[in-house]
Amino acid sequence: MSFLNPIMALIAAGITIPALVALYFLKLRRRNMVVPSTLLWKRAIQDLQVNSPFQKLRRNLLLLLQLLILIALLLALARPATRTAAEPGQRVAIVIDHSASMNATSGGTTSGGGTRLDAAKDKALELIDALAGGQAMVLCFAQSVKVVQQTTGDVTLLRRAVRDIEPTDQRSHLDEALKLVDEFALANAADASSESKMRVYVLSDGRIHTDQQEPLALRSAELTYVKIGAERQPDNLGIVSFAARRDADKPQLVRLHARLNNCGVNPVEANLTLSIDGQAVNVQPVQVSPGGSVQRQFELTMPDSALLRLSHDHGDDLTADNEAVLVLAPSRRLSVLLVSEGNAFLGSAVASVGVKRLVVMSPQKYENQDPATLARGGWDDGQGEGFDVIIFDSYAPRKVPPADSLSFGAAPPLTGLELKPARDGEQEWQYVLDWDRADPLMRYVVLDDVVIHKPGRLVVPAEARVLATGLSGPVIAAVPRERLQHVVVGFNLLDSYWPMYVSFPVFVSNVMRTLGLDGLGDEAALAYSTGQVATVPVTAGTEVIYTGPATMKRPVRHGEAVLESFEKVGVYVTSNPDVSAPFDRLAVNLLDALESDLRVADKIEVGAVDARGQVATASVRREVWRWFAWAALGVLLIEWLIYTRRMHL
Amino acid sequence: MSEQLTQPETLLSSSFMRSLDRLDILSRKILRGKQQGERRSKKKGQSIEFADYRNYVVGDDLRFIDWNLYARLDRLFVRLFMEEEDLSVSIALDCSASMDYGDPNKLLYAKRIAAALGYLALVHYNRVNLYACNVTVVDHLSSLRGRRPIPRMLAFLQQQQPNSDESLPAPGNFEQTCKKLAILQRQPGVVILLSDFFDKGDLSAALRYLAADRYDVYCIQLLSPQETEPASGGIIGDLRLRDMEDGDLAEVSVTAALIKRYQKNLQAYCRHVREQCLRRGIVYLMSETSLPFDSLVLKYLRQRGLLG
Known part of the structure; x- marks a missing residue:
């Protein structure tokens, strides 16, 4: 048995029981007296009652009160209930x-x-x-x-x-x-x-x-x-997708893809406007059936950074998805340095990605280079400005690579990272047991049939991401270190059948796009969705301020400022000269089909x-029957008081 | 029961008895007596007081023929004389529980009145009957005459006790009492009722039994000061009142207004008793026990014509 409202019951008991007992004792406390006859006293009481102007009313009052008690009890018996906004509970x-x-x-x-x-x-x-x-x-x-x-x-x-x-x-x-x-x-x-x-x-x-x-x-x-x-x-025409890609062969050519959803019950006709840096360059009419969607493509020649804004003019219920903004990054292709004694598989895989420049260098020559010149923007051989990615083929450099790196069968000298040789007695031919399919580096990479001969044992630091695991431990890992990423594959490429499978060039392509293009991948433009965290590289200073739909003021640590969780769509702009394009303008869009629906x-x-x-x-x-029960009890008390007061007058 | 009631001399002191000797009980009616006495009777008889003439019929005593009249009218008339007989005095004493109340006690006061009246009657050679009443007539002493039974009368009065058995309340029944009294008291005479008349029955029906022509009835109602002024008896505040006779309970909160109403009711009740008495040709007398006893007998009762 449980008491839903014990405090109330206790309070009521604390009030009524002593009151009742007190009244009871008051009644008992009459003095006993003996008189020759009560005849005259009774007659006197009756006379006073009869002569009292309220006597009639008093009698009626008792009746009225008794009726009230009865009605209240009957109502309580009928279990009355009210509809309230909620019964929130305790x-x-x-x-x-x-x-x-x-x-x-x-x-x-x-x-x-x-x-x-x-x-x-x-x-x-x-x-x-x-x-x-x-x-x-x-x-x-x-x-x-x-x-x-x-x-x-x-x-x-x-x-x-x-x-x-x-x-x-x-x-x-x-x-x-x-x-x-x-x-x-x-x-x-x-x-x-x-x-x-x-x-x-x-x-x-x-x-x-x-x-x-x-x-x-x-x-x-x-x-x-x-x-x-x-x-x-609802009535809503929402831009649920807006992306830009540069052509692989002609980087100045930008293709824009947009998709609009109509979640309303009526067909919608609207004009889709594309503007570059605030200037409208293209207007297309669109017709979207109820519950349907349309796609539109635009082609632009835009070698430099620009702000692309796509909007429609249909006045609907939700404004956040009526506009989408992209910050187009300048066209760029990769410069890759391959440090190898010669590896045809690797060379052709890198070349197939479509890099701007591929330089093959022997390990000895590599060691003779000034690391500063190898870094991005550092080395000028008349064709480029350093390298975006350095690939080591079965060679461990003596110093930490100055750019993002990919190593096969060797590990760069990073703290906590070590590639140990295979133990004696271990299985010679091993399979990859598991890999992280969600990681951008392993996207579309299937390692099911890859057989490896005596893979080394990778010892990785705590911050490393293990991308694939073999019988003897991590096989592929990515180690972030000072804004650079170093991907290590724990076996020699020629000791495995991996180059024979499609997954190998896919992996190399993933690495090139992820490491060299700052995570933009194929996307030519930078855009964030609301709720996303943006990490902005800042070359100098201690603080960066972005203004826009909201003002965000963030400290700079280790050359980065972290802007967490955008709440409003729009363009956030900073005037800080230490922030380079495209990060000086951050486009934040909703671009979510579920929210637009x-x-x-x-x-x-x-x-x-x-x-x-x-x-x-x-x-x-x-x-609410308790209310009536309480009311009945209250009226009963009053009635009893009035009844006993008949003698008091 | 107080000690006073058991002492015969407390009812009548010798000095008071001497002062009573000068008085006699008066009757408003000429009633027949039983024996030769000091009262004029309805009967024609042998006294020296002429009453009337009537025609002579054969057989009449020749000594009562008025010869002077015969000489004048030449017709024979017989002279008739008044008869003197004794008077029957009956005193009914209410011994119900309600009489044992008040200060001075109503029963004691009533006993003293009964003793005084009985003494007077006996002194003047009247026949005295005493009745003790409760639920009905519970005890009686009949046909006392002359000075000799005075101690007996006093002893009888002394031994009468109120019905004080609280566990078995026996309410006074005045109607039953009067009925029994009428049966017992065949002889014409003066009937004196001493009571507080607090009876929940029908007073009119009760008095009807005593309304016969042969009785000359006096009702003496006695009230204690505590009854006329309840506050002096401590009857004030929240009380549970218990009837002495029938144990009936009344829960009252006695206030000034209620006392006032009670007093009005008491006066009305006394008036009611008086009216009932007058309607039956009964003399009604009312006295508070606070009134000095000798004043009551020597002054008040004389004024009201009971004594002369």
């Missing part, structure tokens, strides 16, 4: 989605003009008002979760916390929020004093990224999904069950 977590899709004006507040976030805030305030003595915490989530108010019973704090939630243009990820809430719920469940489960109200439009992971199950909390924005059909999800997946959305409100039925 502990509540209010989780508010403030991702980009919540900025849609469709399905906002009933007064019009509000966004979904405003509606969610209103609902949250209703929940807080209906707390009735319980405690609540307020969280908001988009790319990451933020606890805006810890668990408290202070309604003022909770209301303020809800009002202070700012909209963002980020994607929504609920998992992190639920993990956090689950921890609180577990703590709540462990608390012996609380016997009710924590209730979690997720106020969202249901457009939540799961990243193809299993939805998180709440272990000791009940989740209620409060649907926001389902009042009206403003249709409200009917359910969100949490654990094995789906949390169905409650459309109108989180209203629940609450039984």
